[in-house]
Amino acid sequence: MIEGPTSTESRTGAADPVEVAERALEIIRAKAPEAEAEAIVGSGTEALTRFANSVIHQNVAEETSHIALRIAIDGRTASSSLDGPPDGEALDRLVDHVLEAARVRPPDPDWPGLAPPAPVPPVDHWDQATAHASPDDRATRIADFVDAAGGLETAGTCLTKASVVAFANSAGQRSSGRTTVAALDGIARTGTSDGSARAASHRVAAFDGRLLGERAAQKARAAADPTDLEPGRYEVILEAQCVANVLQFLFIYGFNGRAVEEGRSFVRVGETQFDPAVTLRDDPTDPETVGVAFDAEGTPKRPLHVVRHGVTSAVLHTRRTAAKAGVASTGHAIEGADEWGALPSNVVLEAGDRSQDELISGVERGLLVTDLWYTRILDPRTQVVTGLTRNGVWLIEGGRIARPVRNLRFTQSFHEALAPGAVRAVGSDRSLVLGGFEGSYLVPSLHLASWNFTGGASG
Amino acid sequence: MYDLVEAAVQAAVDGGARYADARVMETRAESMSARNGVVEALDRQQSAGIGVRALIGSSWGFFAVADLGAEAARRAGEQAASVARASARVSGRELLLAAATPVTGSWASECREDPWAVTLAEKGDRLESVTRTMLAHGADLAEASHRIWDTRKWLFSSEGHRVDQHIVECGAAMSATAVGENETQRRSYPGIRGQYGTRGWELVRELDLPANAPRIAEEARALLTAPACPALDATDLILGSEQMALQIHESVGHAVELDRILGWEAAFAGTSWLDLAQMGSLRFGSGRMNITADATLPGALGSFGYDDEGTPAHAVDIVRDGIWVGVLSGRDSAALAGIDSGGAVRAAGFNRIPMVRMTNVGLLPGDNSLEEMIAATDDGVLMDTNRSWSIDDKRLNFQFGCEIGWEIKGGKRGRMLRNPTYTGISPRFWGSMDMVGNRSEWTFWGTPNCGKGQPMQVGHTGHPAVPARFRGIRVGVSG
Numbered sequence: 001m002i003e004g005p006t007s008t009e010s011r012t013g014a015a016d017p018v019e020v021a022e023r024a025l026e027i028i029r030a031k032a033p034e035a036e037a038e039a040i041v042g043s044g045t046e047a048l049t050r051f052a053n054s055v056i057h058q059n060v061a062e063e064t065s066h067i068a069l070r071i072a073i074d075g076r077t078a079s080s081s082l083d084g085p086p087d088g089e090a091l092d093r094l095v096d097h098v099l100e101a102a103r104v105r106p107p108d109p110d111w112p113g114l115a116p117p118a119p120v121p122p123v124d125h126w127d128q129a130t131a132h133a134s135p136d137d138r139a140t141r142i143a144d145f146v147d148a149a150g151g152l153e154t155a156g157t158c159l160t161k162a163s164v165v166a167f168a169n170s171a172g173q174r175s176s177g178r179t180t181v182a183a184l185d186g187i188a189r190t191g192t193s194d195g196s197a198r199a200a201s202h203r204v205a206a207f208d209g210r211l212l213g214e215r216a217a218q219k220a221r222a223a224a225d226p227t228d229l230e231p232g233r234y235e236v237i238l239e240a241q242c243v244a245n246v247l248q249f250l251f252i253y254g255f256n257g258r259a260v261e262e263g264r265s266f267v268r269v270g271e272t273q274f275d276p277a278v279t280l281r282d283d284p285t286d287p288e289t290v291g292v293a294f295d296a297e298g299t300p301k302r303p304l305h306v307v308r309h310g311v312t313s314a315v316l317h318t319r320r321t322a323a324k325a326g327v328a329s330t331g332h333a334i335e336g337a338d339e340w341g342a343l344p345s346n347v348v349l350e351a352g353d354r355s356q357d358e359l360i361s362g363v364e365r366g367l368l369v370t371d372l373w374y375t376r377i378l379d380p381r382t383q384v385v386t387g388l389t390r391n392g393v394w395l396i397e398g399g400r401i402a403r404p405v406r407n408l409r410f411t412q413s414f415h416e417a418l419a420p421g422a423v424r425a426v427g428s429d430r431s432l433v434l435g436g437f438e439g440s441y442l443v444p445s446l447h448l449a450s451w452n453f454t455g456g457a458s459g
Numbered sequence: 460m461y462d463l464v465e466a467a468v469q470a471a472v473d474g475g476a477r478y479a480d481a482r483v484m485e486t487r488a489e490s491m492s493a494r495n496g497v498v499e500a501l502d503r504q505q506s507a508g509i510g511v512r513a514l515i516g517s518s519w520g521f522f523a524v525a526d527l528g529a530e531a532a533r534r535a536g537e538q539a540a541s542v543a544r545a546s547a548r549v550s551g552r553e554l555l556l557a558a559a560t561p562v563t564g565s566w567a568s569e570c571r572e573d574p575w576a577v578t579l580a581e582k583g584d585r586l587e588s589v590t591r592t593m594l595a596h597g598a599d600l601a602e603a604s605h606r607i608w609d610t611r612k613w614l615f616s617s618e619g620h621r622v623d624q625h626i627v628e629c630g631a632a633m634s635a636t637a638v639g640e641n642e643t644q645r646r647s648y649p650g651i652r653g654q655y656g657t658r659g660w661e662l663v664r665e666l667d668l669p670a671n672a673p674r675i676a677e678e679a680r681a682l683l684t685a686p687a688c689p690a691l692d693a694t695d696l697i698l699g700s701e702q703m704a705l706q707i708h709e710s711v712g713h714a715v716e717l718d719r720i721l722g723w724e725a726a727f728a729g730t731s732w733l734d735l736a737q738m739g740s741l742r743f744g745s746g747r748m749n750i751t752a753d754a755t756l757p758g759a760l761g762s763f764g765y766d767d768e769g770t771p772a773h774a775v776d777i778v779r780d781g782i783w784v785g786v787l788s789g790r791d792s793a794a795l796a797g798i799d800s801g802g803a804v805r806a807a808g809f810n811r812i813p814m815v816r817m818t819n820v821g822l823l824p825g826d827n828s829l830e831e832m833i834a835a836t837d838d839g840v841l842m843d844t845n846r847s848w849s850i851d852d853k854r855l856n857f858q859f860g861c862e863i864g865w866e867i868k869g870g871k872r873g874r875m876l877r878n879p880t881y882t883g884i885s886p887r888f889w890g891s892m893d894m895v896g897n898r899s900e901w902t903f904w905g906t907p908n909c910g911k912g913q914p915m916q917v918g919h920t921g922h923p924a925v926p927a928r929f930r931g932i933r934v935g936v937s938g
Binding site: 046047048049050051052053054055056057058059060061062063064065066077078079080081082083084085094097098101102104105106108109110134135136138139140142143146153155156157185186187189194196262263264320336338339373374375376377378379380381382384385386387388390407409411412413452454455456 | 491492494497498499500501502503504505506507508510517518519520521522523524525526527528538541542543545546548549550551554578579580583584587599600602604636638641642643721722723724725726727729808810811812846847848849850851852856858860878880882913914936937938
């Protein structure tokens with residue numbers, strides 16, 4: 001049995017996910033011996049303390065208990081999930097529902113079958129202190145952040161999360177894992193500017209609320225009283241949150257086996273599509289990341305390079321997209337996200353050797369950008385995305401910070417931004433940024449040759 | 460269920476809460492999606508649990524358990540109070556609640572055709588059939604889906620609110636994508652997200668996906684070779700009602716959420732350009748702009764009988780004759796603003812804390828038809844069906860893209876335009892609105908994917924909308 005969270009705000013008597021997954025398969029076997037079946041079971045705790053106007057105003061926590069079943073009977077597939085205690089009656093009812101659905105729906109000619117038995121990489125991004133973190137632990141870090149901001153108004157969150165996951169299917173695949181996640185993310189505010197600082201890890205002890213509060217306040221003060229800047233193309237230094245944002249679009253709409261199959265992706269394996277400074281992989285084994293090393297279909301996740309020194313080398317697959325492409329799944333299925341295809345879980349962009357000061361000194365005339373905000377894709381094939389800057393943007397002239405500027409709107413192809421010749425330098429920093437679809441991004445800052453700012457945020 | 464919520468509230472009060480409420484929510488959901496003639500996914504979800512909210516000092520504590528046992532309910536109440544107490548480490552002024560008369564009531568949305576009684580075979584056949592039709596009419600990728608949510612909830616508060624509700628929501632969507640040499644083009648019906656309401660399966664039948672499948676496939680194919688929307692610093696822009704729903708949602712709905720205005724969402728969702736001191740006098744738009752938040756509209760996706768604090772559904776004026784006059788609020792934010800609760804607090808599930816959400820935030824009809832707007836426009840662009848949306852954290856600067864546009868010359872609809880986009884600053888944009896669609900074009904659009912809060916809550920909101928014309932708008936921004 002995998003050890004789960006046991007804090008005062010967490011589980012009392014929660015069922016063991018491995019046992020629940022096995023029990024679900026037994027029930028399905030008894031009711032429909034011909035069914036191919038898989039079960040994924042998770043339980044844990046998630047707690048988040050929010051502060052705004054320098055006061056904790058919402059403090060939430062929950063016990064999670066989730067089971068999802070997927071079956072196929074003669075190619076007729078159905079999924080059913082339950083958020084609730086998987087006691088005998090509920091599990092029985094869940095199985096009845098999924099069997100009933102599968103028997104009456106049309107066949108799925110593209111059903112790829114179940115994941116075969118395969119070992120899962122020995123990954124354990126788990127920290128007992130994070131699993132046990134109390135509301136007081138989170139409040140203490142927030143108090144440090146607020147105090148360190150030196151009287152500036154602050155807002156943000158402190159998250160601690162622990163989950164245990166088990167997978168079993170009727171083809172004999174068994175896998176289980178556990179992960180903790182901790183994050184502190186906040187802003188400090190002057191009357192005219194915001195500055196942000198954040199950190200994430202599987203260990204709550206990995207970050208210091210005081211240091212983050214000081215950084216946010218320093219950024220806010222340095223960004224105060226910004227002035228307008230004429231829109232146009234500028235060199236940029238993108239800090240880690242921005243880089244993670246860019247990569248998220250490249251993965252979801254580019255390195256996604258489904259997008260490739262549908263002709264909606266720019267990705268062409270074997271071609272030099274990126275700057276030689278770009279080496280990019282999905283890697284659950286990196287010790288600084290979070291999550292478990294298997295996907296919602298039970299397929300193990302292994303380190304997978306999608307770009308090596310600028311050359312596109314692979315795409316991500318689920319079992320369905322892999323079957324269509326005639327290759328093996330890479331383990332990137334997300335429960336309930338079939339329509340999205342294969343999504344990344346542990347993106348790692350190889351860091352370089354430049355400190356932030358060195359990056360800035362290499363910019364003749366450009367912008368230092370802290371965060372990107374509300375980025376939305378205009379066309380997946382060209383990767384043209386619009387969005388805004390946020391939480392601090394500065395003009396750099398002659399290798400030095402010249403002045404803070406007001407937020408700008410951009411309309412920019414994220415692929416072109418990293419194309420051959422477009423990456424001037426890669427930072428030596430390495431920050432973990434939590435993204436959508438439970439993905440995480442371990443990334444450095446980047447100095448890019450050109451970014452297309454199309455307007456000022458205030459008109 | 461009332462025994463459970465009462466026990467949970469009592470445990471929170473015993474733990475020191477000066478106010479507490481508890482919600483049991485049971486949800487069943489179904490989604491089915493087809494792609495290129497094949498039903499690829501059929502997913503049914505169930506969730507059941509209790510969430511308890513406890514107010515101590517300046518903070519809410521909230522605790523949820525996916526368990527409907529009596530012991531779990533009491534534990535959730537105790538933990539909610541315990542979590543709230545921990546907030547004292549970083550505390551402020553005591554959070555107050557706007558006064559409310561405790562209500563007892565039951566409410567159910569109207570559902571003429573039970574969606575669970577429609578066979579999966581019929582549902583699947585419909586989706587497969589429309590995707591095959593779109594393929595036959597030029598789509599390279601054809602997708603269709605339907606979704607059903609069936610929610611029962613029971614609320615009890617320490618002030619004596621006692622409310623149960625049963626809300627059924629249904630809807631469907633389809634899209635055709637054409638893949639070209641260098642880009643893709645998509646057309647969706649009824650809108651980018653489909654169309655959803657607090658209605659039964661009759662809504663899906665009324666949408667009539669089969670009748671619209673050929674048209675959107677042909678339009679997607681035609682867009683690949685259509686001229687690009689020209690880049691113009693100022694032109695007349697007519698928006699169809701689907702895009703107007705998005706425009707209202709992003710640039711009005713979120714901007715008037717009182718929790719944003721008060722800074723409670725500053726770190727993530729953002730704040731608002733609106734200053735509470737100017738409510739009642741600030742000009743938000745032209746005199747033709749009238750916006751309400753009305754949770755009582757039959758069948759609209761943001762309708763309910765009571766919000767998740769037990770406030771009875773009602774209509775709130777947001778913008779009247781162009782002047783900003785109201786906000787979306789709950790009891791805590793309303794108390795700070797010195798107003799009555801707007802009854803706009805909802806939780807996305809038993810495991811999420813109730814927060815300010817849009818109800819049905821919509822534009823009241825004017826007196827023009829779409830054809831009159833086109834006829835009155837010498838030189839402009841008509842755009843419809845949202846494709847991309849981006850707006851700053853103060854809800855002031857937006858850039859939206861649509862799936863399709865048409866040139867307007869000399870009062871006539873001309874060539875189809877691809878990749879139409881427009882950008883603006885909210886009060887200037889709304890201030891330029893000079894023609895507003897009439898009641899016959901009033902559509903209650905439903906948005907089932909409104910993200911807000913931390914942890915993220917995906918809310919269901921409604922947006923009554925009509926076409927409208929705006930003057931001097933920048934269009935055709937590209938990368």
